[in-house]
Amino acid sequence: MLLFLSILFLIYSLFISFKINKKFYPKGISPTLLFTVASISFINIGYIYYYVKYSEYYSWVGKPLLVTSMGLFIICVSSLFHHIIFSNSLPVKNNVSNKYEYKLENYKIIFLISLSVFIFVLIYYILLGYIPLFAAIKELVSDGLKNGLMNTKRVARDIYINKDAKYIPLQGFFEQMRYYGLPVVIFLNLFYLKKTKISHVMIAVSILLIISSGQRWPLMYALTGVFVYYSYTINNQKKFLKTSIKVFVLALLAGCVLSILLGRNLEHTDIGMFGTIFFGLSDLLTRIATGNVEIPFFSYSIIPYEVDYFYGWTWVQNLIAYFPGPYPSFPVDFYKLVTKDPIGYTAPPDFYTEAYINYSWIGVIFTCFLWGSVLFFIGRSILFVENNIFKLSYKVLIITLIAFSAFSGIMFIFGGIIIIIFIELIRILINIIVKDNPSSP
Numbered sequence: 001m002l003l004f005l006s007i008l009f010l011i012y013s014l015f016i017s018f019k020i021n022k023k024f025y026p027k028g029i030s031p032t033l034l035f036t037v038a039s040i041s042f043i044n045i046g047y048i049y050y051y052v053k054y055s056e057y058y059s060w061v062g063k064p065l066l067v068t069s070m071g072l073f074i075i076c077v078s079s080l081f082h083h084i085i086f087s088n089s090l091p092v093k094n095n096v097s098n099k100y101e102y103k104l105e106n107y108k109i110i111f112l113i114s115l116s117v118f119i120f121v122l123i124y125y126i127l128l129g130y131i132p133l134f135a136a137i138k139e140l141v142s143d144g145l146k147n148g149l150m151n152t153k154r155v156a157r158d159i160y161i162n163k164d165a166k167y168i169p170l171q172g173f174f175e176q177m178r179y180y181g182l183p184v185v186i187f188l189n190l191f192y193l194k195k196t197k198i199s200h201v202m203i204a205v206s207i208l209l210i211i212s213s214g215q216r217w218p219l220m221y222a223l224t225g226v227f228v229y230y231s232y233t234i235n236n237q238k239k240f241l242k243t244s245i246k247v248f249v250l251a252l253l254a255g256c257v258l259s260i261l262l263g264r265n266l267e268h269t270d271i272g273m274f275g276t277i278f279f280g281l282s283d284l285l286t287r288i289a290t291g292n293v294e295i296p297f298f299s300y301s302i303i304p305y306e307v308d309y310f311y312g313w314t315w316v317q318n319l320i321a322y323f324p325g326p327y328p329s330f331p332v333d334f335y336k337l338v339t340k341d342p343i344g345y346t347a348p349p350d351f352y353t354e355a356y357i358n359y360s361w362i363g364v365i366f367t368c369f370l371w372g373s374v375l376f377f378i379g380r381s382i383l384f385v386e387n388n389i390f391k392l393s394y395k396v397l398i399i400t401l402i403a404f405s406a407f408s409g410i411m412f413i414f415g416g417i418i419i420i421i422f423i424e425l426i427r428i429l430i431n432i433i434v435k436d437n438p439s440s441p
Helices: 002-024 031-054 062-089 104-128 132-143 149-155 171-190 198-211 217-233 237-262 272-290 294-299 313-320 330-339 351-381 389-408 412-434
Strands: none
Touching: 002 031, 002 062, 031 062, 031 272, 031 294, 031 351, 031 389, 062 351, 104 171, 104 198, 104 412, 132 237, 171 198, 171 217, 171 389, 171 412, 198 217, 217 237, 217 389, 237 272, 294 330, 294 351, 313 330, 313 351, 351 389, 389 412
């Protein structure tokens, strides 16, 4: 009965989200729909899996299933409520792509911003002393495929996992520049893709730098953002569908290759080409469906029975982590708390679980209802970009991060806001240096 109710919540959430998108967004994907799809794909399916797997053994497994499914439903109902009540006071304007004129003389600002972001990312790799992707490829050529190939290179730099890891000053900032700054570079250059060949190079370099860390999630942020970007800038639905398929195929291929190189849970190395491809796809899909759920799921077995509610401290600690550090990381502490493992792997509670472990059911209901209003206001604001490609790119990033906050938590978005502010400062500085028109292109 509980499983049926949870599935019903998810079906109604999808229905409401599509209804909002169809009625209130003449073009583009709404934050509500994107968040719902991300939540179901990365969170809710995993909770259903673990509920079915452990319902015969533990009595508490119904709670996380209900928290996550009902939480999503509350968000969608709240978003619909705000769209119905407030949409009439926010008339829809035409999107930037219908009016904006391509001016190649303005592209030099985007080009210089791109180079600036590249420099910061490269400084990080120089301080690190190696590039995980290239180090893994070199080892693959010399020693062949093996378990934990690139994953070993990736975590070797993590001070929470490896006590001998070298701490890099402002490491969090440099990583955020790679996570969020490079996607913004991609969005800015996409607008000039058909006007200058340099934009092709900027996008290619951005993608290379994103995957060089050996992580799949930054690439997922970037490609999801590309999908959102095109949903607002392509007027022809057939063209948008073709572009979406290309983005999806690219994401699948890149994710599969990175999964193979990471080599997590690779039991046999002599599996041939097709076996390797199958391993990459299965590892990627497993990571998407259940990889973000296991630790948050089992946290319901100890909170509040063994550990009291956090009463907002998880959000405070995540916010403090953005200051120059290093400071304690709650996703690391959360992993240690649930698993009793002294090694500090990163496992953040998902959006719903974080609300629950702070204020129980009251926290889930209040936070989810409030989040529905946030999805509404962010969604409607993107319709008012005022012919500004920078603002459009920034809002695309925010919408993307809002969607992925389903499994990373609310404070995850602050990193994107910090990078947006920093890129704006770079843009203003470039305008001053080149003595150009201070207005945005």
